[in-house]
Amino acid sequence: MHDAIAALVRDGDTVAIEGFTHLICFSAGHEIIRQGRRDLTLARLTPDLIYDQMIGAGVARKLVFSWMGNPGVGSLHAIRRVCEGDAPTLELEEYSHFGMVARYTAGAMNLPFFPIRSYFETDLPRANPLIRTIASPYGDGEVYAVPPLKPDVTIVHAQRADANGNTQVWGLLGCQKEAAFAADRVIVVVEELVSEDVIRADPNRTIIPGLIVDAVVVEPFGAHPSYAQGHYDRDNRFYLEWEAISREPATLDAWLDEWVHGVPDRAAYLEKLGAERRAALRPSASAPSGSVDYGEYR
Amino acid sequence: MTFSRSEMMIVAAARELRGQRVCFVGVGLPNIAVNLAKLTVAPDLELVYEAGVFGARPARLPLSIGDPTIVTGATAVTSMFELFGFYLQGGLIDVGFLGAAQIDRFGNLNSTVIGEYATPKTRLPGSGGACEIAINARQVFVIMRQSKRSFVERIDFRTSPGNLGGKDGARVRREQGWLGTGPSVVVTDLGVYNFDEDGEMRLDSLHPGATIEAVRDAMAWQPKVSPTLTETAPPSDDELRLVRESLDPEGIYTK
Numbered sequence: 001m002h003d004a005i006a007a008l009v010r011d012g013d014t015v016a017i018e019g020f021t022h023l024i025c026f027s028a029g030h031e032i033i034r035q036g037r038r039d040l041t042l043a044r045l046t047p048d049l050i051y052d053q054m055i056g057a058g059v060a061r062k063l064v065f066s067w068m069g070n071p072g073v074g075s076l077h078a079i080r081r082v083c084e085g086d087a088p089t090l091e092l093e094e095y096s097h098f099g100m101v102a103r104y105t106a107g108a109m110n111l112p113f114f115p116i117r118s119y120f121e122t123d124l125p126r127a128n129p130l131i132r133t134i135a136s137p138y139g140d141g142e143v144y145a146v147p148p149l150k151p152d153v154t155i156v157h158a159q160r161a162d163a164n165g166n167t168q169v170w171g172l173l174g175c176q177k178e179a180a181f182a183a184d185r186v187i188v189v190v191e192e193l194v195s196e197d198v199i200r201a202d203p204n205r206t207i208i209p210g211l212i213v214d215a216v217v218v219e220p221f222g223a224h225p226s227y228a229q230g231h232y233d234r235d236n237r238f239y240l241e242w243e244a245i246s247r248e249p250a251t252l253d254a255w256l257d258e259w260v261h262g263v264p265d266r267a268a269y270l271e272k273l274g275a276e277r278r279a280a281l282r283p284s285a286s287a288p289s290g291s292v293d294y295g296e297y298r
Numbered sequence: 299m300t301f302s303r304s305e306m307m308i309v310a311a312a313r314e315l316r317g318q319r320v321c322f323v324g325v326g327l328p329n330i331a332v333n334l335a336k337l338t339v340a341p342d343l344e345l346v347y348e349a350g351v352f353g354a355r356p357a358r359l360p361l362s363i364g365d366p367t368i369v370t371g372a373t374a375v376t377s378m379f380e381l382f383g384f385y386l387q388g389g390l391i392d393v394g395f396l397g398a399a400q401i402d403r404f405g406n407l408n409s410t411v412i413g414e415y416a417t418p419k420t421r422l423p424g425s426g427g428a429c430e431i432a433i434n435a436r437q438v439f440v441i442m443r444q445s446k447r448s449f450v451e452r453i454d455f456r457t458s459p460g461n462l463g464g465k466d467g468a469r470v471r472r473e474q475g476w477l478g479t480g481p482s483v484v485v486t487d488l489g490v491y492n493f494d495e496d497g498e499m500r501l502d503s504l505h506p507g508a509t510i511e512a513v514r515d516a517m518a519w520q521p522k523v524s525p526t527l528t529e530t531a532p533p534s535d536d537e538l539r540l541v542r543e544s545l546d547p548e549g550i551y552t553k
Contacts, residue, residue: 118430
């Protein structure tokens with residue numbers, strides 16, 4: 001992870017660590033903090049705790065997003081501290097969920113904009129002038145357009161990939177595929193490195209081809225405290241605890257010192273977390289997919 | 299059994315889903331109400347989560363709208379592009395459930411900021427999928443606790459359009475080609491409101507123990523009241539048991 005972030009994430013970059021509740025690559029976010037990146041534009045539908053931590057640590061100057069909250073719990077206090085009141089220091093560029101997904105899609109498809117039926121009669125286009133109307137060229141009314149979002153770097157956590165970066169995900173897919181295809185550089189972080197045969201045995205499950213991947217990092221539990229379907233559950237205790245940790249700059253700094261700056265890498269973080277805590281997050285039972293027969297055609 | 303105001307609100311919201319087929323579920327209170335409806339008045343209800351799940355069968359109350367329990371055993375798991383594009387914008391969602399920090403008498407919702415947008419007093423989460431649900435779901439149900447701070451004369455920011463300025467709401471929606479007809483019911487901890495022909499909220503049912511005075515004290519405008527105002531039937535023992543034992547055993551949302 002150290003080498004991938006050092007080589008591929010630069011000061012001032014637009015970085016998207018995607019994953020909707022599921023597969024949020026906290027380990028990459030922590031490494032970006034440790035390496036002291038500055039002036040990043042962070043893009044994500046839901047900033048979640050990962051961007052609260054990164055913005056609290058001072059890596060970003062701007063946030064592009066659609067819903068900022070601690071999902072199912074409450075607020076992101078580190079972000080709120082720098083965007084509330086008379087003199088906000090964090091620049092915000094705000095959309096809706098579908099607007100963000102459409103932006104990545106336009107970026108991935110090399111389109112100048114993407115048309116959607118959102119934003120009518122809302123204050124969002126006033127808050128963000130990049131949300132604009134466009135008349136249908138076929139004379140049947142107006143829709144809204146959002147501009148392409150092309151991250152310098154997209155970071156995706158996944159259950160498995162092969163050494164070439166061919167990446168498979170199951171469970172919630174969010175918009176990782178769109179965000180990866182839209183990006184200039186792609187880092188894939190996986191629970192498990194598998195052989196090419198495993199990928200080729202189930203090609204429908206591949207969401208990102210190695211063709212667009214610049215680095216593969218193997219880091220089990222790299223999405224903790226979010227979750228990886230079939231591997232571990234969300235560590236909801238931490239999501240609840242974050243409310244108090246992020247509420248005050250002092251407790252946030254102490255947490256960053258202990259859990260990010262105070263550990264050299266993910267392996268050390270996991271050791272500190274403890275085997276018992278990790279074991280408690282395993283699924284209560286196995287629920288394997290039925291297999292399908294692709295057939296052989298010679 | 300005795301019950302809390304939150305339990306009454308959840309049960310009343312669940313009952314509104316009788317006869318509905320496809321419901322877009324939000325986080326928190328809507329999550330409990332929709333899951334209760336599926337276990338009671340609407341067994342055929344398809345639960346749709348914006349995270350990309352159609353036909354969810356959660357085995358526990360999801361901790362968030364992206365919980366792994368909504369995936370295991372679901373009918374379909376899609377990308378968010380497909381979920382918002384094909385299912386929602388394509389017109390397949392019968393009911394979208396929304397909450398907000400502020401609502402006005404026409405059902406317009408604010409979940410973005412309190413105060414000025416650029417220098418907010420309180421920064422709220424923002425739209426998420428709310429603005430497109432309000433526009434594209436065939437109808438919208440709102441569930442929120444009532445207070446003078448939340449039921450306001452003027453919302454600070456319009457995140458999700460309701461009936462706009464009232465009478466013109468339906469016309470604007472039609473002319474601009476929206477699929478949604480807007481909010482049809484608002485369920486609070488005090489009562490149930492529908493919307494009249496002017497697109498304005500009208501109190502149609504008071505929850506047991508609530509009074510018109512309590513309702514007036516908990517909103518910033520004088521509400522219209524139905525001439526046939528009724529009392530909401532209290533939660534049944536079955537409904538309460540499901541809420542307490544299956545859906546919210548720790549009482550996170552129902553205390």
